[in-house]
Amino acid sequence: MEYTIGQVAKQLGLSTPTLRYYEDEGLLSGVRRTEGGRRVYTESDLEALRVIECLKHTGLSIKEISDFVKMVSRGDESIPDRLELFRERRDQVKTQQAELAHMQEILVFKCWYYEKALELGSEAAVRALPNSKVPKRLREVRNYLGSFD
Amino acid sequence: MEYTIGQVAKQLGLSTPTLRYYEDEGLLSGVRRTEGGRRVYTESDLEALRVIECLKHTGLSIKEISDFVKMVSRGDESIPDRLELFRERRDQVKTQQAELAHMQEILVFKCWYYEKALELGSEAAVRALPNSKVPKRLREVRNYLGSFD
DNA sequence: ATACAAGTTAAAGTAAACTTTAAGTCAAGC
């Protein structure tokens, strides 16, 4: 199957200027053109774009992704470098996941806090609650945050 | 305990200009000053900054955080709004976690892929492997990504 | 008392990742 820039944009949730921008920045090269100069995306271009989206979502900048693409075009010789890049990414995402889990704890505490405030009629009343009235798993977060809203 | 701007910066891993910038943007108000005009941060300022960091790390922009701070200063009346904000954040982080887990699968696949490529001497050799030679839990990702590097 | 590190302000500068604009070209439907 082959696609126009508009169809690809829709599928990936990107805008058409963004797709052109990615090409300008070297994230995608060798996109075929029609006689009239319009881009024609193949299934394989879509696959490349999916990996690009993955790298983007795990925190790589456009520049770093373009460096990766350059590696790819160096062929098998760059396999060790690419392995290193993906290992780094994998480890970094693990860290990110731990951090996000911590943030989630804070948010869960905050939801409890404001539900209680709504129930009791004021923040002050929630702050005045003894730790024994706070769900066990939220106590640690409460200590970490202190008395702030 | 009370702290200078430099001490706070160190503790939170921010720069001193960033702390001043946050104040300018309304993320933190009422920071006390010495006679000579220097900022004095209290324990409670630190707690506020920890919540700000949490909101930032879960994807809120500076503007959105400043809107939250404005809510706080409206007092108990804004509790329902604040509850809604934290519920939204909590749900959004859950989505983010799912997405990150998906990205992690891709990265784990890529690490396997390049380890295998290193072992076999080329990418082509890995691509040529039948699905039966691919660890079970990685097969789905392999199909999703297709044949791209 | 004096040096100097750390603080102060306002304003300008930066980097990243797009988005918008302007001026046109292409191709599908009537």
Added chain:
DNA sequence: GCTTGACTTAAAGTTTACTTTAACTTGTAT
């Protein structure tokens, strides 16, 4: 054959979140 919507380019503009600069003041250590 003509309109219209989707495409093309190059260049300028935008937003976000800081950072840097410059000129100055404060407070601590010798």
